[in-house]
Amino acid sequence: xxxxxxxxxxxxxxxxxxxxxxxxxxxxxxxxxxxxxxxxxxxxxxxxxxxxxxxxxxxxxxxxxxxxxxxxxxxxxxxxxxxxxxxxxxxxxxxxxxxxxxxxxxxxxxxxxxxxxxxxxxxxxxxxxxxxxxxxxxxxxxxxxxxxxxxxxxxxxxxxxxxxxxxxxxxxxxxxxxxxxxxxxxxxxxxxxxxxxxxxxxxxxxxxxxxxxxxxxxxxxxxxxxxxxxxxxxxxxxxxxxxxxxxxxxxxxxxxxxxxxxxxxxxxxxxxxxxxxxxxxxxxxxxx
Amino acid sequence: xxxxxxxxxxxxxxxxxxxxxxxxxxxxxxxxxxxxxxxxxxxxxxxxxxxxxxxxxxxxxxxxxxxxxxxxxxxxxxxxxxxxxxxxxxxxxxxxxxxxxxxxxxxxxxxxxxxxxxxxxxxxxxxxxxxxxxxxxxxxxxxxxxxxxxxxxxxxxxxxxxxxxxxxxxxxxxxxxxxxxxxxxxxxxxxxxxxxxxxxxxxxxxxxxxxxxxxxxxxxxxxxx
Numbered sequence: 001x002x003x004x005x006x007x008x009x010x011x012x013x014x015x016x017x018x019x020x021x022x023x024x025x026x027x028x029x030x031x032x033x034x035x036x037x038x039x040x041x042x043x044x045x046x047x048x049x050x051x052x053x054x055x056x057x058x059x060x061x062x063x064x065x066x067x068x069x070x071x072x073x074x075x076x077x078x079x080x081x082x083x084x085x086x087x088x089x090x091x092x093x094x095x096x097x098x099x100x101x102x103x104x105x106x107x108x109x110x111x112x113x114x115x116x117x118x119x120x121x122x123x124x125x126x127x128x129x130x131x132x133x134x135x136x137x138x139x140x141x142x143x144x145x146x147x148x149x150x151x152x153x154x155x156x157x158x159x160x161x162x163x164x165x166x167x168x169x170x171x172x173x174x175x176x177x178x179x180x181x182x183x184x185x186x187x188x189x190x191x192x193x194x195x196x197x198x199x200x201x202x203x204x205x206x207x208x209x210x211x212x213x214x215x216x217x218x219x220x221x222x223x224x225x226x227x228x229x230x231x232x233x234x235x236x237x238x239x240x241x242x243x244x245x246x247x248x249x250x251x252x253x254x255x256x257x258x259x260x261x262x263x264x265x266x267x268x269x270x271x272x273x274x275x276x277x278x279x280x281x282x283x284x285x286x287x288x
Numbered sequence: 289x290x291x292x293x294x295x296x297x298x299x300x301x302x303x304x305x306x307x308x309x310x311x312x313x314x315x316x317x318x319x320x321x322x323x324x325x326x327x328x329x330x331x332x333x334x335x336x337x338x339x340x341x342x343x344x345x346x347x348x349x350x351x352x353x354x355x356x357x358x359x360x361x362x363x364x365x366x367x368x369x370x371x372x373x374x375x376x377x378x379x380x381x382x383x384x385x386x387x388x389x390x391x392x393x394x395x396x397x398x399x400x401x402x403x404x405x406x407x408x409x410x411x412x413x414x415x416x417x418x419x420x421x422x423x424x425x426x427x428x429x430x431x432x433x434x435x436x437x438x439x440x441x442x443x444x445x446x447x448x449x450x451x452x453x454x455x456x457x458x459x460x461x462x463x464x465x466x467x468x469x470x471x472x473x474x475x476x477x478x479x480x481x482x483x484x485x486x487x488x489x490x491x492x493x494x495x496x497x498x499x500x501x502x503x504x505x506x507x508x509x510x511x512x513x
Binding site for chain 2: 004005199200202203204205206207208209210211213214
């Protein structure tokens with residue numbers, strides 16, 4: 001196989017069809033910027049959701065009869081649970097101090113005694129801060145002796161779960177739509193570019209070039225166009241972030257900032273879009 | 289070299305060939321004549337297996353339409369040179385590049401390409417025009433470039449589909465002389481034409497395609513056409 005010819009043809013494709021190559025590169029770049037912006041917004045939304053979930057707490061009220069030693073054993077068991085991020089023991093005295101801090105009066109002075117129970121407050125890891133996991137956790141802990149009651153904001157969790165599901169459905173739907181639109185757009189643009197070269201394909205077939213040989217320069221050209229489109233998309237994303245940082249600081253602070261991984265992903269997706277766009281379009285003309 | 293056995297082909301509602309048999313020997317020069325739409329070009333397409341017959345067998349060298357696999361078709365075509373009425377040259381490539389293209393895409397060693405291209409261009413008398421673009425050439429010269437392109441792989445068969453169709457009569461004669469010269473070197477030439485005067489001026493075995501059948505045209509009946 002004449003590798004020098006294939007490489008020469010792959011690169012000269014840009015030169016010979018400047019306009020259609022430029023349109024292909026621009027289409028890939030625009031598609032990838034859309035996809036990159038979408039990924040950034042989705043990751044940011046996921047981060048906000050995770051922050052909210054990390055605030056989910058459950059408080060177990062313990063019987064007054066439970067000894068300090070038994071309470072500490074229970075605290076250890078709760079801390080060892082894989083769903084727990086942190087847990088604190090609150091004694092009756094500590095509970096009275098919290099009451100005083102919040103209401104400005106000592107509870108013993110109002111009621112003559114301290115009825116507040118000792119308790120353990122547990123924060124859950126974000127991955128476990130769903131209604132199902134939390135309820136299972138509560139059931140497990142409530143089985144221990146001396147656990148009288150568990151309190152958590154069920155309504156908040158129900159809303160959080162339902163909003164998370166909605167967000168996931170919308171982002172998944174949008175993601176699929178943007179991806180399909182990108183593939184269709186890039187594929188059609190490349191198809192038009194290859195259509196412009198149908199005479200070359202026809203002549204290659206007539207003079208005895210194999211299908212693989214005919215297709216290879218188009219595939220390499222597609223990958224090069226994808227790489228160029230990906231690089232432009234990465235540069236545009238970088239510029240977009242700089243613009244947000246300088247002009248819209250609040251939005252910028254709320255975003256999960258693109259990492260090197262995202263920029264690398266744009267380059268890789270560009271190559272894939274270019275490769276598959278060329279593969280299917282060239283194959284169609286070659287098989288005609 | 290070339291043989292058709294009971295070949296039938298239907299395209300749409302039209303029976304293009306109906307149980308046709310034919311033999312062309314190595315080194316022969318054969319004209320295919322007939323009315324427009326009679327199936328002359330289709331017959332050539334069967335020879336380079338752009339289309340395959342509905343029934344019967346087309347044999348070109350060692351390749352048979354009955355057993356050829358799609359992946360073998362490029363290798364069949366490497367043994368054929370094909371020339372078209374409309375030249376089909378790449379406008380953005382020089383004469384040299386147009387001819388070299390055939391070798392570049394068919395596994396020829398890069399070192400061998402310049403000599404082979406020079407020989408082919410010399411064969412058609414265009415060595416001086418190697419760096420010209422096709423639009424700078426006359427119609428006759430462009431057709432000679434396409435003949436050089438067809439010859440550069442040293443094929444054993446040259447298929448020419450109306451090669452003089454776009455040319456003036458005196459240029460057509462030049463092209464015919466060139467094809468005859470190529471034929472005298474042992475290359476089988478199958479040429480489709482509807483130009484009977486050309487056939488009369490440069491006579492050779494002539495086959496007529498008509499109503500799905502192929503018949504030999506004698507020299508005598510050729511004069512009356």
